[in-house]
Amino acid sequence: MKKLAIFTILVLICGTTSPSLVNHAYGQNDPSILLRIAVQADKQIISELDQVYGNQIPNNIQILYDNGKKAVQSLDESLSNDDVEQAKQDFLLAMNSFMQISRTISHSSEQISQMTVSEKSNKQLSNELDRLVKYSKTLEKLSKKYNVSVESDFIKINQLVEKLQSQIDESNVNSDDIINQIKSILKSIKSDIHEAAVNQRSDRIKQLLNQLLDEINENLKLAETNGVDKIQIDIGNELIFEVKDMLSKNQIDDAKAAYYELKELMKNIGYPVIFR
Amino acid sequence: MTSLIEPTQLNNSLGDDGILFVRNDSILDTMVKVPLLVASIIIAAALLPIQSSFSSPRDIDLTIYPDGSTHVLSEIDVDPFLTDYELNLFGNTIDNLVVIGDNEFLLDVDIIDDTALIQTFGSSVITIEYDIHDLVSKQGRLWTFSLDSPSDFTLLLPKNSAIVGMTNLPINMEIINDQNQLTLSSGPTEIDYLFSTNSISNLTEEIKNEEDNYLYIIIGGIISGIIVIVLVSVIIIVRNKQKNVKKIDQVVTIQKNNILDLETIFKLKSDLREDDKELVKFIFNNNGEALESELRKKFLQPRTTMWRAVKRLEREGVVEIQKKDLQNLVKLRKNMEEET
Numbered sequence: 327m328k329k330l331a332i333f334t335i336l337v338l339i340c341g342t343t344s345p346s347l348v349n350h351a352y353g354q355n356d357p358s359i360l361l362r363i364a365v366q367a368d369k370q371i372i373s374e375l376d377q378v379y380g381n382q383i384p385n386n387i388q389i390l391y392d393n394g395k396k397a398v399q400s401l402d403e404s405l406s407n408d409d410v411e412q413a414k415q416d417f418l419l420a421m422n423s424f425m426q427i428s429r430t431i432s433h434s435s436e437q438i439s440q441m442t443v444s445e446k447s448n449k450q451l452s453n454e455l456d457r458l459v460k461y462s463k464t465l466e467k468l469s470k471k472y473n474v475s476v477e478s479d480f481i482k483i484n485q486l487v488e489k490l491q492s493q494i495d496e497s498n499v500n501s502d503d504i505i506n507q508i509k510s511i512l513k514s515i516k517s518d519i520h521e522a523a524v525n526q527r528s529d530r531i532k533q534l535l536n537q538l539l540d541e542i543n544e545n546l547k548l549a550e551t552n553g554v555d556k557i558q559i560d561i562g563n564e565l566i567f568e569v570k571d572m573l574s575k576n577q578i579d580d581a582k583a584a585y586y587e588l589k590e591l592m593k594n595i596g597y598p599v600i601f602r
Numbered sequence: 603m604t605s606l607i608e609p610t611q612l613n614n615s616l617g618d619d620g621i622l623f624v625r626n627d628s629i630l631d632t633m634v635k636v637p638l639l640v641a642s643i644i645i646a647a648a649l650l651p652i653q654s655s656f657s658s659p660r661d662i663d664l665t666i667y668p669d670g671s672t673h674v675l676s677e678i679d680v681d682p683f684l685t686d687y688e689l690n691l692f693g694n695t696i697d698n699l700v701v702i703g704d705n706e707f708l709l710d711v712d713i714i715d716d717t718a719l720i721q722t723f724g725s726s727v728i729t730i731e732y733d734i735h736d737l738v739s740k741q742g743r744l745w746t747f748s749l750d751s752p753s754d755f756t757l758l759l760p761k762n763s764a765i766v767g768m769t770n771l772p773i774n775m776e777i778i779n780d781q782n783q784l785t786l787s788s789g790p791t792e793i794d795y796l797f798s799t800n801s802i803s804n805l806t807e808e809i810k811n812e813e814d815n816y817l818y819i820i821i822g823g824i825i826s827g828i829i830v831i832v833l834v835s836v837i838i839i840v841r842n843k844q845k846n847v848k849k850i851d852q853v854v855t856i857q858k859n860n861i862l863d864l865e866t867i868f869k870l871k872s873d874l875r876e877d878d879k880e881l882v883k884f885i886f887n888n889n890g891e892a893l894e895s896e897l898r899k900k901f902l903q904p905r906t907t908m909w910r911a912v913k914r915l916e917r918e919g920v921v922e923i924q925k926k927d928l929q930n931l932v933k934l935r936k937n938m939e940e941e942t
Contacts, residue, residue, distance in 0.1 A: 359775045363765055370764040370798060414771050425767020425794050432742030453669040457733045460673065461698035464731065471706050512698075523708045527723070530707070531685075534724040538683060582685045589683075599683050 357410050360417040364398045367424045378431050387427055394423030451505070452494050458508050459487060465515050472522040476515045483511055532573050535585055538599060539566050542588060545597040554595050562591055662755035666763075668797070670738035670745060675731045680722050687722045692749060693736025702729045743796055750790045758783045759795060767794035862938055870938060871918055877901075878915055885921065885934055894923075894930035 371391065375383055383391070397420035404413035462483055469476050490504045546562045565588040572581035589599050665673040672692075680687045694716040701709040701718070703725030710721040722728055738747050744766070747757070754773065759765070759782045769792045774785035784793075862870070864886050868879060884900055885892045892900075898908045912932050915921040919938060924931045 359772060363768075363772065363775065366764060367766045370766050370796060373798070374766075374796070417771060418769070421765075421768045425769070425792075428744050428766040428794050428796065429741070432744035434742075450669045453667040453671060456667060457671065457673065457698060461700070461733075464698075464700050468700070468702070468706065468708055472708070519708060520710075526707070527710070527721075531723045534682075585685065 357405050357413050360413060361398075361401055361405055364401055364417055364420045367421060368395065368398050371424050371427055374428065374431050378434065387430060390423045390427050390430075394420045394427070397423065451490070454505060455487060455490055455494070458505070458512065462487075462508075462512060465512060465519065468519050469515060472519055472526075474515075474518045474522045476518055479511050479515050483508055486511075528576065528578060531578055531581075535569060535573060535581060538585070539569060539588075542566060542592055542599060545592060545599075549595055549597050554597075558591065558595050562588060562595075565591065661753045662751060663758070664737070664749075664755060665758040666738060666747060666760050668760040670740055671733055671735050672737045672747075673731065673733050675729070677727060677729050680725060680728055682722075682724050682726045685721065685723050687720045687728065689718045689720060689730065690752075691716045691718055691732070691734070693734045695735040697733040697735075699730070699732040703727070745795050745797075747793045747795070748791070751786070751788050753788045754785065755788075756783055756785050757793070759793075760797070762797050763795040764798040765793060765795050768792065867920065867934075867938065871920055874918065874920070875914075878911055878918075878920075881911060881915065882920060882934070885932060891931055891933040893926070894932055897932065 371394070375387070375391065379387070397416045401413050401416035401420060404410075404416055462480065466480055469480075486504050486508050490508075493504075542562070543566055546559055546566075549562075550556070550559045565584055569581050569584045569588065572578075572584060592598055661677060663675045665675075667673070674692060678687075678689065691713070696713060699711065699713065699718070701711045701720050703709045703722060704727060707725065709723075709725065709728065712719045718730070720728060720730070737749055738745055740746070745763070749755075758778060761779075761781050763782065765782070770786055770789070772784045772786055776783045776785075864883060867882060867886075868874065874882070881897060881901070884897065888896075894908060894912055897903070897912070898905060901908070903911070912921065912923060912930070915932075916923055919935055921932050922935050924933060
């Protein structure tokens with residue numbers, strides 16, 4: 327028994343240490359986060375004020391900054407006193423003050439802080455490239471699922487990405503053509519995947535609708551037994567027949583429309599198609 | 603093997619027949635411990651994924667690129683009995699849209715302005731991802747992210763960005779690859795940020811340091827825990843060993859008091875076969891007893907051959923056979939001299 331007791335204690339120790347790792351990863355409502363953000367915003371605002379105004383800070387901005395600074399100090403105190411509600415208010419007040427300051431500064435310094443054309447282009451190109459690479463990876467995953475033979479296209483894309491990357495690194499920005507090529511190949515790949523997915527999608531839709539129709543059929547029988555208007559029952563049965571007929575002819579969109587009509591009818595007679 | 607053997611009456615003298623009764627009290631422990639061990643391991647293993655899944659808040663993940671464009675990744679539960687699902691997008695400047703249903707099934711989607719009509723047929727969960735250029739605006743050096751989110755979401759800000767204003771309380775903040783990731787609640791949110799060469803790295807380092815400290819504390823705690831566990835285990839093992847050594851010593855002492863030495867045995871039983879003598883030697887050196895299976899392994903003999911040899915020794919009055927855990931325990935006879 328002694329051994330069992332010790333063993334149980336050890337298990338409990340392990341049990342209490344392992345969740346602490348998880349709580350860290352998903353820890354919510356940690357009020358110290360508020361202070362970290364506010365303090366950092368405060369530092370950034372001081373830096374901005376120094377850059378833009380030096381020692382001649384306009385009065386209205388100085389008042390805003392003082393309010394923000396006080397709120398940060400109050401936030402620190404509130405957290406020390408474990409007054410979370412007050413801390414939240416302080417945080418919002420501080421961030422609101424800093425927000426107003428930064429917006430005022432950005433208005434006044436818009437002309438000064440314009441990026442050069444090449445800087446702007448490089449940044450945008452690099453970001454566009456990142457987005458396309460991400461999109462390409464998603465499509466690559468899908469192409470494998472649908473067994474679409476587009477490996478050579480992805481190799482080509484990779485080559486173009488490398489080429490563009492080197493141009494961006496060398497600030498040799500003349501890359502619209504490459505971007506367009508990548509986009510064009512991706513478009514073609516997506517089209518191929520769609521084509522490959524059509525058959526599977528059609529089968530899947532038919533399978534699902536047939537399954538739903540069987541359930542609706544049962545519900546109609548039950549409704550008839552329970553004395554629901556015979557005309558409504560007949561309309562329901564006709565719609566089932568129509569949907570099945572359309573499915574057999576691959577008229578998927580028409581079948582969908584008829585199914586929705588049937589679904590509405592079932593809802594009206596009190597036997598809705600529900601998620602089970 | 604010896605650790606399992608414990609004389610029933612350590613303090614009492616043995617009977618006249620010199621038979622040493624043994625019992626295996628570890629069976630109960632084993633029966634209780636094994637299921638307990640298995641259950642504990644399962645519980646411990648289950649703790650982590652269960653908690654993480656319970657506390658996972660992710661529905662919408664947004665990633666802001668340095669140029670202000672935003673990648674949206676969203677998972678949505680849909681009614682599998684609906685054929686279509688209408689989704690309001692966060693704007694109408696959409697690029698690189700992909701909608702995937704259950705089992706990574708590519709779904710058809712039509713976009714009209716900022717609405718996506720997705721043919722979901724049968725899917726209960728859909729994953730939609732796209733790039734959008736409507737969520738971030740820029741004035742001067744100030745970037746402003748604005749969103750009225752239908753649910754809680756995560757927002758990964760670009761590298762070297764520093765938040766200088768926000769209208770909502772963040773639920774959480776983490777650093778991922780030197781980027782701030784905020785978890786924010788549903789509803790309208792505005793966040794102002796600037797690109798800074800130094801301050802964000804300070805914040806990142808500050809948070810990293812705190813996280814590192816936290817990590818060190820956790821690791822320290824775990825290591826301490828392990829050390830405690832090891833120490834406790836060592837103490838238990840040492841204690842058990844001491845106990846067992848004592849017991850074995852007592853057993854050996856008791857046995858030695860009763861078992862003749864090899865020379866005497868062989869003198870008394872001079873007609874023993876050479877191979878049988880080897881068996882006796884082994885049993886003697888093994889504290890006067892050995893399982894038949896151990897003998898088979900030691901002498902590489904088939905079951906029937908060994909069984910005959912043991913029976914032969916039993917007939918000669920050299921050994922006695924007892925049942926232990928459904929096995930034959932072969933023990934040297936005590937008081938062999940008197941019998942002869």
